[in-house]
Structure formats: structure tokens, C-alpha cells
Amino acid sequence: MPSSYYVQEVFTPSTQARLNFVDRTSVNSQLMDAIYTAGKQLIVYGESGCGKSTLLMNKLHDTYSSYITTRCSKAMTYEQLLLDAFDQLDPFYTQGRGSRSSKGISPTVQAAFIKVSASISKAESEQQSRALPLQLTPQRLAEFLGAQSMCWVVEDFHKMPPEQKVPFAQSLKIFSDASTEYPGVMVVAIGATDTAREVVEYDPEMGNRVSELYVPPMTSEELTRIIENGQDLLNINLSAVAEGIVEYSLGVPSVCHQLALNACVEKGVMSTQKVRLAFTWRDLDPAVDRYVKDSSDTIKAKLFRALGRRVLGKYDNCRIILAAVASGPLPGMIFDEILTKIRSDHRDYPEKNLRRYLRELTKDERGQLLKPGGDGKWRFTGAIYHTLVQAMLSKPRQAAPNPSPQQYVEQAVARSWADTVYSSPTLGNTVFSDTTGTYTLDMKSYFQPGFTLYGTTAVTVSSNSLEPEKPALYQAPARRTREPK
Ligand SMILES: Nc1ncnc2c1ncn2[C@@H]1O[C@H](COP(=O)(O)OP(=O)(O)O)[C@@H](O)[C@H]1O
Numbered sequence: 001m002p003s004s005y006y007v008q009e010v011f012t013p014s015t016q017a018r019l020n021f022v023d024r025t026s027v028n029s030q031l032m033d034a035i036y037t038a039g040k041q042l043i044v045y046g047e048s049g050c051g052k053s054t055l056l057m058n059k060l061h062d063t064y065s066s067y068i069t070t071r072c073s074k075a076m077t078y079e080q081l082l083l084d085a086f087d088q089l090d091p092f093y094t095q096g097r098g099s100r101s102s103k104g105i106s107p108t109v110q111a112a113f114i115k116v117s118a119s120i121s122k123a124e125s126e127q128q129s130r131a132l133p134l135q136l137t138p139q140r141l142a143e144f145l146g147a148q149s150m151c152w153v154v155e156d157f158h159k160m161p162p163e164q165k166v167p168f169a170q171s172l173k174i175f176s177d178a179s180t181e182y183p184g185v186m187v188v189a190i191g192a193t194d195t196a197r198e199v200v201e202y203d204p205e206m207g208n209r210v211s212e213l214y215v216p217p218m219t220s221e222e223l224t225r226i227i228e229n230g231q232d233l234l235n236i237n238l239s240a241v242a243e244g245i246v247e248y249s250l251g252v253p254s255v256c257h258q259l260a261l262n263a264c265v266e267k268g269v270m271s272t273q274k275v276r277l278a279f280t281w282r283d284l285d286p287a288v289d290r291y292v293k294d295s296s297d298t299i300k301a302k303l304f305r306a307l308g309r310r311v312l313g314k315y316d317n318c319r320i321i322l323a324a325v326a327s328g329p330l331p332g333m334i335f336d337e338i339l340t341k342i343r344s345d346h347r348d349y350p351e352k353n354l355r356r357y358l359r360e361l362t363k364d365e366r367g368q369l370l371k372p373g374g375d376g377k378w379r380f381t382g383a384i385y386h387t388l389v390q391a392m393l394s395k396p397r398q399a400a401p402n403p404s405p406q407q408y409v410e411q412a413v414a415r416s417w418a419d420t421v422y423s424s425p426t427l428g429n430t431v432f433s434d435t436t437g438t439y440t441l442d443m444k445s446y447f448q449p450g451f452t453l454y455g456t457t458a459v460t461v462s463s464n465s466l467e468p469e470k471p472a473l474y475q476a477p478a479r480r481t482r483e484p485k
């Protein structure tokens with residue numbers, strides 16, 4: 001009998017994929033090289049959500065018998081970083097957990113660990129804040145990790161205050177040197193940045209002992225694999241919705257997982273099906289609806305921050321720029337294209353304004369709706385924002401008689417947001433306050449109830465001409481949760 005899985009194990013929008021992990025072939029060999037080269041330390045970078053943590057977790061799981069992870073924050077100090085690692089090593093030394101039994105570990109290392117441990121507990125019992133005991137040097141930590149053949153993953157290292165990063169950067173050399181005695185010991189620093197240098201500014205002479213691994217956004221093929229693996233694991237057929245989901249994910253795997261998960265949940269697929277169940281295009285509607293509703297607080301905050309400005313100068317810069325970028329394709333536009341687009345409406349729009357406000361719009365205080373891609377293009381931080389800003393600010397486009405899968409999802413997103421704005425008492429409010437300020441925006445003035453992105457002639461759900469041109473697939477009657485409209 002084939003195995004049965006829960007849908008939450010298969011589609012994992014907010015946790016690291018394990019069962020449905022898709023290999024990242026473009027980065028695999030560099031990663032494996034870093035893991036297997038003694039003394040190599042690793043810096044992993046790439047935009048948030050592209051799959052850095054998941055990749056590391058899966059590969060370390062395959063190659064290390066155990067590893068520890070420390071998560072950094074803005075307030076973290078270097079001392080806290082070392083202490084956190086030490087704390088996590090404790091069960092391996094005191095309870096014999098982990099790869100080798102404590103017997104395999106040299107008594108000197110064992111004794112050293114106990115000694116450090118005792119000095120920490122003493123500090124705690126004296127009600128002092130946890131100061132770093134003198135004995136807990138990076139050398140010691142490297143030794144404690146090395147003796148257990150363990151790897152130390154430092155997540156979100158880019159968030160650490162710059163002055164706290166310096167000693168860590170210096171200690172990379174120490175970890176590298178420890179490899180002569182303990183070949184397995186490795187530190188991995190992960191950061192959501194565009195360059196490795198923004199994660200760790202390490203000593204240039206460490207150049208050949210540090211591997212910088214860039215994890216790119218997922219390709220459409222990789223995203224498609226997530227869907228295909230998922231449908232095999234759950235014994236369902238997602239081919240009717242796959243393309244729309246993949247295109248709308250824009251390289252971000254969590255969106256792909258989320259839309260697929262929503263589609264399953266809305267169709268009542270909670271685990272592997274006994275009889276293969278086929279999805280239709282229509283199943284995207286409730287999936288998208290749930291996606292939009294679940295994100296409505298975030299969407300609201302971002303739109304208000306970006307568009308609800310109080311002081312207006314000659315130009316309403318953010319609005320002008322967002323409208324221009326939203327009029328372009330989902331993957332974004334380069335600077336010159338945006339400028340040309342803006343100048344077709346505002347002939348004298350200054351280039352320096354565009355430069356300045358593009359940057360502004362990447363900041364949290366302005367809703368962080370835009371981001372620059374590695375390809376020089378400026379795009380929205382998620383397709384959902386592209387669609388909504390397009391619906392609000394750009395002239396509606398005329399859709400082809402047969403919408404593409406992407407247009408179908410765009411339409412569903414816009415319609416769902418219009419419904420949400422009208423049905424929620426708080427979303428209709430024109431004033432919004434949060435920690436960054438007070439903003440005014442009348443969301444309703446942009447959307448009529450039942451709003452359609454492409455005008456009335458185009459995408460209407462009842463039209464039969466919109467049936468997918470795919471062969472009719474068997475759909476178990478017992479499993480059908482919604483009548484086709
Ligand atoms: N290789 C992969 N295969 C399948 N799903 C993945 C893969 N990489 C990431 N994901 C999914 O994408 C989302 C974000 O991944 P994550 O590793 O947290 O990104 P990052 O650490 O770069 O911010 C998670 O929902 C995860 O399940």
C-alpha cells in the first residue's frame with residue numbers, strides 16, 4: 001500500500017520543506033564542495049524566501065549527523081551568539097545525545113565543557129546577566145563543535161549590529177584553523193542580502209577558506225517540481241492549476257506552497273487520496289481568496305504606508321512610481337523603462353526623484369512594496385502587490401478572450417481584495433495608524449464591489465469559453481466538494 005501523508009507535510013508555506021524538498025541543482029555542487037572541504041566556512045545569501053534555510057537544513061541533514069542553529073536579531077551581541085551555541089551543545093555533552101556517545105569524545109574536551117558550563121551556571125545563580133565566561137572563547141567553541149563533528153548554522157546574521165559582527169568575522173579564521181584537528185567543523189552564516197559581504201565582512205586573506213553561496217529565486221521548473229512532487233505524494237492531479245500558481249509565485253517558493261495548500265484545503269484534500277483526484281481551474285478561486293484574506297492585514301498596512309502620505313509636493317512620487325511599475329510585467333522593469341513610462345504622463349519628471357523614491361519604496365516605513373532584483377529590474381515584493389497596485393492605480397488592461405493562467409490568478413486576486421475591502425469593517429476605514437505613523441487612504445474609492453481587473457468583457461467566472469483547454473480529468477464524485485459553476 002502506498003504511504004499516506006498529511007497535506008501540511010507536503011505543502012509547507014511557513015516551515016522548511018522536507019518531504020517535498022526540491023533539489024537546487026544550480027547551487028548543489030558548490031554547497032557540497034563547501035561541506036566536504038575541511039576548513040571551508042560558508043556564507044549563504046539571497047533574498048528572503050528563496051529557500052536558503054530549507055536548502056541548508058536538507059543538505060546538512062544528509063551530511064551531518066547533527067548540527068545546531070542560532071537565530072540572530074537586531075539586539076543580539078557577539079557574546080550572546082557564542083552562549084547560544086554553547087547552550088545548544090549542552091545536551092550533546094551532558095546527556096550523550098548526538099553523533100558519538102560521550103565516550104568517543106576526548107576526556108579533556110569533555111572536562112573543558114563541564115568547566116565552562118559550571119562557570120555559566122554560577123553567573124546565573126548570582127543573578128548576574130549572563131556574561132561570557134572567560135573560558136568560552138571561539139577556540140573552545142570550535143573544539144566543542146569539532147569533537148562532536150558538528151556544524152553551526154547562524155541564521156539571519158545580517159541582522160546583527162555591525163560592531164557585533166566584527167568579532168564573529170574574525171572568529172571564522174579560528175573555526176577554519178580548527179579543521180586540522182576536527183575536519184568536520186564548519187560555520188554557516190546565512191543572511192537575506194544581495195551580497196555575501198553584507199552578511200559577513202570577513203578578512204580578505206580568508207578568501208579561499210570561505211565559500212560564498214548565492215541562492216537564487218526558484219526557477220519555474222523548480223516551482224513546478226514542488227507542485228508535481230506534491231500531487232504525487234497526495235495522489236491528486238494539479239495540472240490545471242499548476243501554471244497559474246507557478247507564474248504567480250514569481251520565484252518565491254512559499255507562495256507556491258501556500259496557494260497549493262489552500263487549493264487542497266478548500267477542496268477537502270487533507271491527506272493522500274485513495275482515488276486520484278483532479279483539480280480544475282475553478283479550484284484556484286477559493287485558494288486565492290483564502291490567500292488574500294489571510295494576508296489582508298499585511299496588505300492593508302503596506303498599501304497605506306506606500307500610498308497614504310500626508311504631505312504632498314509637486315509630484316505624488318510614490319503613487320507615480322508604483323503606478324508605472326505596476327503597469328509593467330510581473331518580473332519588473334529596469335530604471336530607464338520606468339522613467340520612460342512615467343514621462344509619458346509627466347513630461348518633466350526628474351530622474352533624481354525616481355532614484356530617491358524607488359529606494360524609499362523598498363523601506364519598511366513605505367510599505368516595502370518594491371525591491372531591486374539581481375537582474376537590474378525593479379519589481380514588487382510579491383505578485384499580489386503588483387496586482388493590487390495595478391488594479392488601484394494603472395489603467396485596466398484589456399484581457400485576451402482566453403486569459404492566461406497568470407491573468408486568471410490576477411483577476412481572482414483583484415476581485416477577492418475588492419470583496420475583502422467591502423466586507424470587512426476595518427478595511428473600509430480611511431485612516432490607519434501603526435508604529436510608523438498615521439496614513440490616510442480611501443481604499444473603497446479604488447474598487448467597486450465585484451471589481452474586475454480586465455473590464456466586464458474579459459474574465460468572468462461564469463463564461464464557458466474560459467474552460468481550460470485540457471483533457472477532462474476524472475474527478476471522483478465523492479470527493480467533489482464544489483459544483484462546477
Ligand atoms: N528546495 C525547496 N523545495 C521545496 N520547498 C522549498 C525549497 N526551498 C524552500 N522551500 C519552501 O519555501 C519557503 C521559504 O524557504 P526558506 O528556506 O525559509 O527561505 P529563506 O531561508 O531563504 O528565507 C518555505 O515554505 C519552504 O518550505
Ligand SMILES: [Mg+2]
Pocket residue numbers: 052053054
Ligand atoms: Mg531562512
